[in-house]
Amino acid sequence: MSEQDVLARRFEEHRPHLRAVAYRMLGSLAEAEDAVQEAWFKLNRADSGDIGNLGGWLTTVVGRVCLDMLRSRTSRREDPLHDQDGQVRLPDPVISGPDGLDPEQEILLADSVGIALLVVLDTLAPAERLAFVLHDMFAVPFDEIATILDRTPAGTRQLASRARRRVQGAAPASDTSPARRRTVVDAFLSAARGGDFEALVALLDPDIVARSDGGALLPSLVRRGAAEVASQAITFARFAQSGYRVLVNGTPGVVAMAEGRPISVMSFTIQGDRITGLDFLTDPERLARLDLSALGEPGDLSNPGEPGSPSNLDDLDDLDG
Numbered sequence: 539m540s541e542q543d544v545l546a547r548r549f550e551e552h553r554p555h556l557r558a559v560a561y562r563m564l565g566s567l568a569e570a571e572d573a574v575q576e577a578w579f580k581l582n583r584a585d586s587g588d589i590g591n592l593g594g595w596l597t598t599v600v601g602r603v604c605l606d607m608l609r610s611r612t613s614r615r616e617d618p619l620h621d622q623d624g625q626v627r628l629p630d631p632v633i634s635g636p637d638g639l640d641p642e643q644e645i646l647l648a649d650s651v652g653i654a655l656l657v658v659l660d661t662l663a664p665a666e667r668l669a670f671v672l673h674d675m676f677a678v679p680f681d682e683i684a685t686i687l688d689r690t691p692a693g694t695r696q697l698a699s700r701a702r703r704r705v706q707g708a709a710p711a712s713d714t715s716p717a718r719r720r721t722v723v724d725a726f727l728s729a730a731r732g733g734d735f736e737a738l739v740a741l742l743d744p745d746i747v748a749r750s751d752g753g754a755l756l757p758s759l760v761r762r763g764a765a766e767v768a769s770q771a772i773t774f775a776r777f778a779q780s781g782y783r784v785l786v787n788g789t790p791g792v793v794a795m796a797e798g799r800p801i802s803v804m805s806f807t808i809q810g811d812r813i814t815g816l817d818f819l820t821d822p823e824r825l826a827r828l829d830l831s832a833l834g835e836p837g838d839l840s841n842p843g844e845p846g847s848p849s850n851l852d853d854l855d856d857l858d859g
Contacts, residue, residue: 545586549578552593554645556600561646562671563604565629565656573603594682601672602686608664626758628751628819629656631803633793633828634785643788652787653805653817657749658708662701669694670701716790719808723790726806726813730775738768743812753821767816774802774818782830793830800825 539547556577560570577599589595631653634643659667665687672678673694684694714722722741729737742764748771750759761767774794782793786805794802803825807815819825 558646559600567630576603605668626749626751631786647788654807666697666701669697673698714808720790730771739764743814748816750818
C-alpha cells in the first residue's frame with residue numbers, strides 16, 4: 539500500500555467526525571461535505587509527516603474552512619435566518635426512519651443536534667459559532683481555537699461564553715422522553731387533521747414560534763403564539779394526504795406527502811408536554827433532494843401500521859408511540 543493510500547485511509551477514518559463538525563458549523567449537509575473535501579485537499583498539500591495528531595489537525599482545518607465559508611455568507615449579506623416575519627432559511631434536516639438512526643447519523647447527530655439548536659447557531663457571529671462548536675461540542679482547547687481566530691485564549695473563551703448563554707436561553711435541552719415526545723407529536727397531528735383548534739392550543743406553548751422555509755419558490759413565514767400557530771396547522775393539514783413517521787435530527791417528526799411527493803418536513807421542539815417550536819421545511823428544491831428510500835415508496839399507503847411505511851394522516855394516532 540502506497541503512502542498516499544495510507545493517508546487516504548487515515549483520512550476516511552476521521553471523515554464522520556469531520557462531517558459532524560462541519561454540519562454544526564454550517565447547518566448545510568452539502569456545504570459540510572464541501573468543507574470536509576477541502577480539508578482533504580489541504581492535507582494532501584501538507585507535510586503529513588509533521589502532523590502529530592491527525593484528528594486534531596483535521597478538526598482545526600475544517601473549523602477554519604467553515605469559518606471562511608460563514609464569513610463569505612456574511613459578506614454577501616445572506617442572513618441565515620430572519621427571526622422576523624419574512625424570509626426564513628432553516629438548516630438541512632437529517633431524516634431517518636422512526637426506529638432509529640443509522641451509525642453514520644448517530645455520529646453526525648451526537649449530543650442531540652436538533653433543528654432548534656442549529657437555528658440558534660445560525661444566529662451567532664461566525665467567530666462565536668466556531669468558539670462554541672469547537673470547544674463546547676468537541677472539546678478543542680481555547681488556545682488552539684484562538685490560533686484560528688487570531689485572538690487571545692481569553693478573548694476566545696469570552697466568545698464561547700457569550701454563545702453558550704444564547705444557546706442555553708433559546709434552545710434548552712429537551713426534558714421530555716422520546717416516547718413522550720412521540721405522544722405529543724401524534725396528539726398534535728390528530729388535532730390538526732381533525733380541525734380541533736382547542737386541542738391544538740392546549741398542546742402549544744403560549745409563546746411558540748413556528749417557522750416555514752419555502753426557499754425561493756414559496757413564501758416563508760414566521761408565526762408566534764398558540765392561537766395563530768394552531769390556525770396555520772389546521773390549514774396546512776388540509777393539504778397533506780399522507781405522512782411518514784420519521785425522526786428529524788433524532789427527534790420525532792413527520793414528512794408530509796401529497797400526490798406522491800414530499801411537501802414538508804415538520805420538526806418539533808418539545809418541553810414538558812408542550813410544543814415550544816415548530817419548523818416546516820417546504821422548499822420544493824430541497825425536499826426533492828431528500829433520500830426517502832429507507833421510508834418506503836412515496837404515495838404507497840399499503841401496510842399503514844408498518845414502522846417506516848407511509849400512513850394516512852387519519853391513522854397516525856393509531857400507530858404505536
